[in-house]
Amino acid sequence: xxxxxLYGLCGAALVGLxxxxxxxxxxxxxxxxxxxxxxxxxxxxxGAIARRGAxxxxxxxxxxxxxxxxxIVVAFSATALxxxxxxxxxxxxxxxxxxxxx
Amino acid sequence: MxxxxxxxxxxVLATVTLGLVRILRGPSEADxxxxxxxxGSGGIAALLLLAEAMSVPAAVDVALTLALLAxxxxxxxxxxxxRSGADGA
Amino acid sequence: MxxxxxxxxxxxxxxxxxxxxxxxAARDTFAAVVGFVAFGLLLTxxxxxxxxxxxxxxEAAIGSGVTGGLLLGAxxxxxxxxTPAPGEKPGAILRLAAAAxxxxxxxxxxxxxxxxxxxxxxxAPQAATNISATGLGNPVTAVLMxxxxxxxxxxxVVLLLALVxxxxxxxxxxxxxxxxxRHHADPDGLLPFMAQLLVPVGLLVGIYIFWVGxxxxxxxxxxxxxxxxxxxxxxxxxxxxxxxxxxxxxRLLLVAGPAVFFAIGLAGFAMAGAFLAYPEAYAKLLIVTIxxxxxxxxxxxxxLLVAGPxxxxxx
Amino acid sequence: xxxxxxxxxxxAVSTGAFFFLAGTVGLLRFPDALSRLHALTKADxxxxxLVVLGLLFQPEELFAGLKLVTVWLLTLLAGATVTQLIxxxxxxxxxxx
Numbered sequence: 009x010x011x012x013x014l015y016g017l018c019g020a021a022l023v024g025l026x027x028x029x030x031x032x033x034x035x036x037x038x039x040x041x042x043x044x045x046x047x048x049x050x051x052x053x054x055g056a057i058a059r060r061g062a063x064x065x066x067x068x069x070x071x072x073x074x075x076x077x078x079x080i081v082v083a084f085s086a087t088a089l090x091x092x093x094x095x096x097x098x099x100x101x102x103x104x105x106x107x108x109x110x
Numbered sequence: 111m112x113x114x115x116x117x118x119x120x121x122v123l124a125t126v127t128l129g130l131v132r133i134l135r136g137p138s139e140a141d142x143x144x145x146x147x148x149x150g151s152g153g154i155a156a157l158l159l160l161a162e163a164m165s166v167p168a169a170v171d172v173a174l175t176l177a178l179l180a181x182x183x184x185x186x187x188x189x190x191x192x193r194s195g196a197d198g199a
Numbered sequence: 200m201x202x203x204x205x206x207x208x209x210x211x212x213x214x215x216x217x218x219x220x221x222x223x224a225a226r227d228t229f230a231a232v233v234g235f236v237a238f239g240l241l242l243t244x245x246x247x248x249x250x251x252x253x254x255x256x257x258e259a260a261i262g263s264g265v266t267g268g269l270l271l272g273a274x275x276x277x278x279x280x281x282t283p284a285p286g287e288k289p290g291a292i293l294r295l296a297a298a299a300x301x302x303x304x305x306x307x308x309x310x311x312x313x314x315x316x317x318x319x320x321x322x323a324p325q326a327a328t329n330i331s332a333t334g335l336g337n338p339v340t341a342v343l344m345x346x347x348x349x350x351x352x353x354x355x356v357v358l359l360l361a362l363v364x365x366x367x368x369x370x371x372x373x374x375x376x377x378x379x380x381r382h383h384a385d386p387d388g389l390l391p392f393m394a395q396l397l398v399p400v401g402l403l404v405g406i407y408i409f410w411v412g413x414x415x416x417x418x419x420x421x422x423x424x425x426x427x428x429x430x431x432x433x434x435x436x437x438x439x440x441x442x443x444x445x446x447x448x449x450r451l452l453l454v455a456g457p458a459v460f461f462a463i464g465l466a467g468f469a470m471a472g473a474f475l476a477y478p479e480a481y482a483k484l485l486i487v488t489i490x491x492x493x494x495x496x497x498x499x500x501x502x503l504l505v506a507g508p509x510x511x512x513x514x
Numbered sequence: 515x516x517x518x519x520x521x522x523x524x525x526a527v528s529t530g531a532f533f534f535l536a537g538t539v540g541l542l543r544f545p546d547a548l549s550r551l552h553a554l555t556k557a558d559x560x561x562x563x564l565v566v567l568g569l570l571f572q573p574e575e576l577f578a579g580l581k582l583v584t585v586w587l588l589t590l591l592a593g594a595t596v597t598q599l600i601x602x603x604x605x606x607x608x609x610x611x
Contacts, residue, residue, distance in 0.1 A: 011205070011208045011249065012249065014205075014209065015208070016315075018212040018215055019312075021305050021309070023308055024304050025219050025305075026219070026223070027297075027304055028298060031293075031300075032289050032293070032297050033223075034289070035228065037273060037274060037277060038223075041231055041232065041235050044266065045219055045238070048238065051254075051258075052242070053312065056312060060321075061320065061321030062323065066326070066327065067252075068251055069322055070326045070338035071322040071323075071326060071347070073253055074253075074339050075350075076251070076254050077253060077254060077257045078343070078351065078354050080254075080257050080420075081354055081358065083262075084262070084265060084266055085357055085358050086361070087266055087269065087270075088269060088365060088504035088505070089365055091269055091273045091507075092365040092368050094277075095276060095507065095508075096368040096508070099370075111523070115527070116207055117207075118531050120207040122531050122534045122561075123244070125534045126538060127214050127218075129538040130218070130234075130237060131542060132542060140600045141547060144541060144551060145233075145541060146236060146237065147596060148537060148538065149237050150589075151557070151561065152534055152557075152561070153240045155530065155565040157244060158565060158582065158585065159527070160244065161247070162569050166250075166252055168252040169247050169252060171252075172243065172259060173585050174581055174584065176243060176256075177584075177585045177588040177589050178428065178429070178588060179260050179264030180264075181397055181401075181588060181589075181591070181592030182265075182268060182429075183236060183263075183267050183268055184592050184595075184596040185390065185394075185432055185435055185436070186435065187271060188390075389598050389599065390599065396591060397588070397592070400588065
């Protein structure tokens with residue numbers, strides 16, 4: 009088993025772990041953290057595919073690597089927007105909860 | 111030589127990750143910041159060792175980026191820490 | 200391959216998973232965020248091991264650094280609100296069901312990883328043959344700026360839209376005002392001193408990482424993130440104040456990158472017959488012409504995304 | 515020649531790794547925040563410094579060596595600042611716990 013497969017499996021586990029956190033944590037900030045873990049897992053899956061595609065003198069396929077770079081930046085914009093929404097909710101209601109009748 | 115450097119990288123990384131237990135135990139947030147800082151410098155050391163062992167000179171640029179961003183995160187930490195301390199946390 | 204790198208890889212993979220479990224399981228939100236920063240750091244090492252030296256600094260800078268700073272700030276502000284109400288905690292059945300679902304998802308993905316086709320499909324040879332047409336030495340930058348340039352263009356637009364979204368969350372009375380609290384420089388503190396030393400060095404490194412990106416790992420996103428982090432650092436140390444978001448120069452700076460990118464893309468119709476196509480003789484010149492304003496715009500967007508919506512009214 | 519340099523690298527990197535170990539043990543075992551801080555600064559400054567020193571013994575371009583030293587100086591600067599800020603707040607009677 010090469011390191012690509014190893015880290016690919018690690019990515020698969022991270023996606024499940026993040027998904028679990030996203031479902032069971034009631035606090036929005038914890039959900040945002042879990043969302044970023046899922047992102048990390050998906051990127052690692054891409055990384056495994058890129059590493060397997062090493063050819064032509066490159067250590068990895070540059071196309072999935074470029075996609076991961078784009079993905080990291082987009083995940084950050086989503087996180088920043090989510091955090092801003094959450095802080096505004098807190099400012100408005102004094103609570104940071106998604107619980108409607110709370 | 112490469113084997114030695116890889117082993118050293120693994121050792122440093124494993125050691126500082128052990129320090130993360132401090133974040134779990136706390137008790138104060140200062141302890142948590144310290145453990146994170148130790149992880150930061152250990153991670154940088156491991157990366158430099160990897161760069162030399164795998165002969166990827168570009169990894170030194172990664173370490174440079176990491177060092178700058180670690181400084182940024184530390185300041186964010188301490189700023190937040192000071193603020194939550196002021197709230198009587 | 201010798202045995203030892205494999206041992207290192209296995210250890211690293213377990214560390215990544217351990218820190219991820221902790222980020223999910225930690226009772227205290229602040230500790231969870233610290234775990235996430237550690238997670239990003241370890242992922243940076245993973246990217247170095249996966250021979251992805253362009254992704255590693257992006258993960259270090261954006262995935263761990265800037266995202267970490269943002270979440271730390273948020274967790275501090277939400278301090279004391281992070282204990283879930285009694286009715287909010289999911290019951291044991293839901294937790295079990297979620298665990299089962301997530302195990303299935305992970306197992307499915309793991310099966311896909313194990314059953315990936317041999318030999319692995321790759322676009323690396325195509326990237327290698329076309330790289331000479333761009334005049335660049337770094338294949339990943341060539342992919343980002345040439346044949347997947349539309350992704351990169353749309354990505355800057357995504358960042359801009361996220362920033363518009365963040366700004367639109369400002370209450371009416373501070374509309375168009377200054378983001379975040381004003382940090383005052385502590386005259387006998389070490390922080391302003393450190394920032395004065397660190398920020399110039401950081402700016403230099405940021406420009407270097409951006410510049411080296413055309414021939415070696417690095418590039419506009421990594422460089423821009425360092426520039427953004429240094430700007431936010433200067434704000435936190437109280438050296439400079441965040442600009443009011445209604446400033447015209449700021450808005451011009453924000454749209455300059457995407458606008459130049461789009462204009463050169465349109466010019467591609469006249470010069471090379473397609474959107475975002477570059478005539479071969481000028482490819483490198485055009486790419487650099489795009490990269491400089493795009494880097495400045497991305498740096499501004501990232502810094503302002505971390506700074507958040509306006510909180511203080513224009514005087 | 516290169517054998518001697520390798521030996522120096524191994525010596526410096528091993529000592530650096532030892533300081534990381536010592537720093538971690540200190541962080542985990544010392545009783546109060548201030549002595550833990552003391553342990554941390556040792557690991558931080560000396561550990562990374564020795565690793566960088568060890569790598570400098572390997573044949574490097576001048577620019578690469580300069581970058582290595584810059585990494586160390588940046589970490590040193592950030593570490594010193596954070597340490598000082600923590601020490602101020604972690605002092606007995608300061609804002610803590």
